[in-house]
Amino acid sequence: MDAPEAEVPIDESLIERLVAAQHPDLAGPVRIVDNGWDNTIARLGDDRCVRMPRRAVAAPLIEHEIRWLPRLASRLNVPVPAAQRVGEPGLGYPWRWVICPWLEGRALTEVPIAKRGDTARDLGRFLGPLHRIAPDDAPHNPVRGTPLAATAPRLEQRLAHPGVPDPAHLRRLWEVGFSVPPQTGRGRWLHGDVHPGNLLVGEDDARLAAVIDFGDLTAGDPASDLAVAWLAFDAEGRAAFREAAAPWHPPRARAWVRARAWAVVLGLAFLTRNDDDSRMHAIGVHAMDELLAETP
Structure with missing residues (x-):
């Protein structure tokens, strides 16, 4: 829209x-x-x-x-x-x-993807401490941090878009994430909208300088925040991100499987946007490339 x-x-x-x-x-x-x-x-x-x-x-x-x-x-x-x-x-x-x-910096969208390794490590170390247990009266967001089942209608709507590459492969990735047990226990704090446009880095480097736009702040499953691994990084950057986040989200944790499914949902949202923001569309294109290279 x-x-x-x-x-x-x-x-x-x-x-x-x-x-x-x-x-x-x-x-x-x-x-x-x-x-x-x-x-x-x-x-x-x-x-x-x-x-x-x-x-x-x-x-x-x-x-x-x-x-x-x-x-x-x-x-x-x-x-x-x-x-x-x-x-x-x-x-x-x-x-x-x-x-x-006023937080100085440039959006990560301005940094070539292959040069985002420092950002990946810094972001992993930022999200871990954020993802602590939230209080019972934390904000509720109906479209972020929810069980994956709640994303199914949006997934199908977006997969039907004529510009989506290999919908069957993307659906299988989502189904794998859906098949693992959902998060249990109390919800954890989430940024809610982690993507390259909301990450500021230094003017002369790719160190994370600020994280902005907390309008979708909520409590729930951190997997929806961790989906940024596919929205922002290539395979090397994703590995650096996961390593940095490991003290809070161990590499074999089920949250990463759910995160990839969330990346399908969110990547499709960027890909199928109907506006003239080429930077946001490029996030979707990149996410599709990264996801289609993965085995379900």
């Missing part, structure tokens, strides 16, 4: 006026840098970022970030966009919004 239209108008003047009215000590020049599916992102001065929901469905997601991300940030070894200030509705804008640190 094409990215939905914003349900409220957000421009630089509105952001400047809201910041000046509610956080006058942080007032400064504002420049909108992105309008995503859920949020408008603006740079505030040199070292801060403003995130504002642009649709009603995104408003609860930013509430999850407001409540939980500052608590999680303290135990993570890579910067994340934890809120420094919270903005309230005003000037005709209906939802809460946040001011976060």
Whole structure:
């Protein structure tokens, strides 16, 4: 689907006026840098970022970030966009919004896949500590971290897309993941949307500099986060990622089998996107290449 239209108008003047009215000590020049599916992102001065929901469905997601991300940030070894200030509705804008640190770096999508080994190791060491047991009142996400059975309708819909290569092979990979026992016990914290567009690396290297966009933060099966092994890396990078994550996710753990099935579901989502973001489509193309090289 094409990215939905914003349900409220957000421009630089509105952001400047809201910041000046509610956080006058942080007032400064504002420049909108992105309008995503859920949020408008603006740079505030040199070292801060403003995130504002642009649709009603995104408003609860930013509430999850407001409540939980500052608590999680303290135990993570890579910067994340934890809120420094919270903005309230005003000037005709209906939802809460946040001011976060501006996190420097370039998206991993800009790094050739063969040169992502450092990212793979850093990401494995980041996700392990994140994937701790979550409290009972952690956010619920109906499409991430769920048992694989819940992904079956989306899988079949995406496999029917005319641009999908070898649907039978991809279905078999998913079925292998589905056949192993699901995660048991309490859910674990998940980022929920780990892909190269949400991973920032250094301007001059591929070291992980920040992990952004925690709107899908949830509790559940870490396998859906681990699917990034196929979305972001080649076989060598995947091995480095798995080795780095081994203290939390041992190499023979069933979570990796489920993760590959999740990579089928998520890779197809990127492949079959109906928009003009070539970077996101390229993630799907790469995932298909990696998955089709694997034996079910």
